[in-house]
Amino acid sequence: MTAYDCIVIGCGHAGSCAALAAVESGCRKVLIVEKSPKEWAGGNGYFTAGAHRTVHNGLHDLLPIVNNVTVEQATLIDMEPYTTENYIADIMRLGNSQSDPILVKSMVDHSRDAVEWLARHVGIPFILAFHRQAYEVGGRQKFWGGLALSVEDGGKGLIAAHLRALEKAGVEVWFDSPAVELVMEDFAVRGVIVKKNGQKVQLSATAVILAAGGYESSRQLREKYLGPGWDRARVRGTPYNTGDGIAMAQAIGAKLTGDWEGCHSTCWDANAPADTGDRVMSNQFTKSGYPLGIMVNVKGDRFVDEGQDFRNYTYAKFGRAILQQPEGCAFQIFSGKIVELLRKEEYADEIVEKIGASSLEELADKLVEKGLEEKENLLRTIREYNAAVRSHRAEYPGLLWDPSVRDGLSTQSSHSSLTLPKSNWALPLEDTPFVAVKVACGITFTFGGLAIDPNTAGVLSEESGKPIKGLFCTGEMVGGLFYSNYPGGSGLTAGAVFGRKAGCEAASLVRDRS
Template identity: 65%
Template sequence: MSSIPLAFDCIVVGSGNAGSCAALAAKDAGCARVLVVDKCPPDWVGGNGYFTAGAYRTVHEGVHDLLPIVHNVPPDSDLASKIDIDPYTHDHFTGDIMRLGGGQPNRELVKALVDDSRATVQWLADRVKMPFTLSFNRQAYLVDGRQKFWGGLALSVQDGGKGVIAAHQKALKEAGVEVWFDTPAVELKVEKGIVTGVVVKRNQETVYLQTPAVILAAGGYEASRQLRGKYMGSQWEYAKVRGTPYNTGDGLSLATAAGARLVGDFQGCHSTCWDANAPADTGDRCLSNQFTKSGYPLGLMLNSLGERFVDEGEDFRNYTYAKFGKRILEQPGGYAFQVWDSKVTSWLREEEYGDGIVKKIWADSLDELVVKLEGEGLERKEAFLETLNVYNNAVRSFQAENSDKMWDPAIKDSLSTQSGHHSLPLPKSNWAVTIDQGPFLAVKVACGITFTFGGLAIDPSTAAVLSESGEPIPGLFCTGELVGGLFYTNYPGGSGLTAGAVFGRKAGTNAAVLMQ
């Protein structure tokens, strides 16, 4: 080990959205020399943030509140007058996190996230120059000539996660923040209960970096088959890694060795419907989030035995996609088939279902479709056809009793399979239309794991890491996916990037206090 420590005012472990926000906030708050270290090579900068769709969920007052910070809709344009975005209140945001988490999320953490969400988005727009857009392609449908946003989410970033990380890297460079790649953090130095530095591996040497403040933003353990199996069960060893292969639980081991307390849902994670032909242990830097397959509310999902296993219309996609990946993993073989007919295929998003993006299985009839699906792993084609037949009959019965109801993908339209004459044990609660008009389309999907929910206990107001006794560990902070106790079982889409930014700002700002 080098005998002469290098000194920094603040060191951030992790180069993703959360770590970048922390580093910039620390720099702005008075830390003259800020360093970001990441064990990944430069080509893998950005952690999981790079692989996202770039969505940020935030409290807002409606379309007029968001137009000043987006780049794709001039405030006085004709397009601006044809956009419907309902206000998303503190109660809405809080209620979504608590509802999807079964009442288990730490209420103080949730409050800190929700209360600071709008100010943080504004900071990203002003300070980071984040190229925000209204997410027409993911969160709106064109209905009766109007762009109708749904699911409480409207903001995204130009070029998705790639745009998020590009903006962060530019802002860090302009602020004079140093970034070292190929530099894993291997140990936290602690003296008399106070964190005083970080030991890293750099250029094949062990180097001690001295600092009064360390911010851990190294992600969860989703890329470690071993830790997934340990915490979540052996079946999770077969989930496909959606993002970076470098999130292998380093932050957990660093912090617990320094006395940090683990909290949260260690059996839970953000998992999604993922292309069954995607790589197993790493995301693709080119296709990135395009492996997501979130068109299931418009159709059905059936397993290899020809059975449905989720209510595809339970809620808007961004309230169900983070949990349905787990349900796919639980099916025989760990895969399923999404199916649509010609009435809805044009509504599928091009970036997820376009030619060259996914293997499409087309057929002019359902009989032809099941024959083709046998080659993809369908084991019981008769059961598959019977499931569709029973479903179609249930939809027709509902339509016969509710002829006034119209299909509308921008609202929960209540078109279901449950009527007075025919109801399914497993309903489809919204957007239920028959699958009976060819050509038919199917794609094979698997479970893609994005990030894990279990992590470190932090102080909601400062992002300081808490010890086993519940007291802050002096000099140690945490943000991003490594924060535990915020999400359980499921989460509302777009909350992850916002949470990383909110607690990253808190961590960076409070790290700078140690310089005073």
């Protein structure tokens, strides 16, 4: 029987972090087993924009780990510090105070060290996310929403850097090799049974780290846990996250926890594939410009407050809102002056089907061809919205439109208020050309998962509530961290934080046994 110090199940961002941390901490023989073929390496991390949310002390704190800011550019950037208190408050606020506070604090407290480690030891090419998290206002780049870091070439660049680091560290990687069972001996995990080349192979290990993702790619499990209709959601990332790791852990008595009815789901191109992400288009199917316009369903009704908060505090929940609409789709509508502000990587002509028109009447006619059922109601919705916006502007003439802050430009005034407000960034739809895009629900990852020790990432036993010896967990398999919604950029950070913890603890077990 082949023996390893540590076996990691899953080769995405979190699993790679765990394997690299294990080697760095003293493990000599580390193996990653991965269900997907090599051409699908990277799990969901490959399909991200590479955003990492972290505690920081402002621009000067992040400049040493990014590679896209000159000395001159730095003088034209405004970036507020993002404190531990800010980060914890954001997770708890968006999760309706249901997230495990100790788990959250552990992740947040180690977030800055994790990104430093990724930059210095793994070689992740961090950049400031001008293209996603800053607007030019008054000649200055103003960062907003607490998030500043991304990765050069997004998730593709992230995973490419990990693969280089794994090779350099001597980590063995088996693709097309799904783990099918955890091996227990004397109340401890001692290895894994893997299906390789059609045959089951038993491998022994001092430590096993689960990093196999959630169940978002399984239509059956989505319907079982998230509810009816979730079979219609489009899978944003890897098609290989079908809950296998969770099932293996549950089979040996691991404790389940977290929001099993919750997930990260966002506005996604309605023309995107249904059951898998696209390795070329990747995150470009995201359609996150809705705070700059309005969203309507096929009946012509608005159904969310598009300006409720910054995009990275609402985008992970608005996919669910779209799925709940008739036909499970919606239209984003923008007016002329705003179209140029939409991110090119998401809204360029060659990326998305744009529906353009020189009048609202013409736009409504064209949307009927794309599934709009109530043309007159749509026109009435826009008229009422425009009137409410103008009324607010007349009452508050001193307010200026500013997408880098919650500017207070809304639809609510003493003379005219909509039942469903737009709370910020409300501009009338009046400038031509008008543009619409059709969107659906894209599911990213699920929130229910395994209970872990916040300090060690050890998987807890359902029976004893204590860690199962030899078993650790990181990434999207961790439960209890996010509920119903989450602040953008937190998923990759959590994978790095708990991946490092798991790798370090695995090495500690190896030392104890030697």
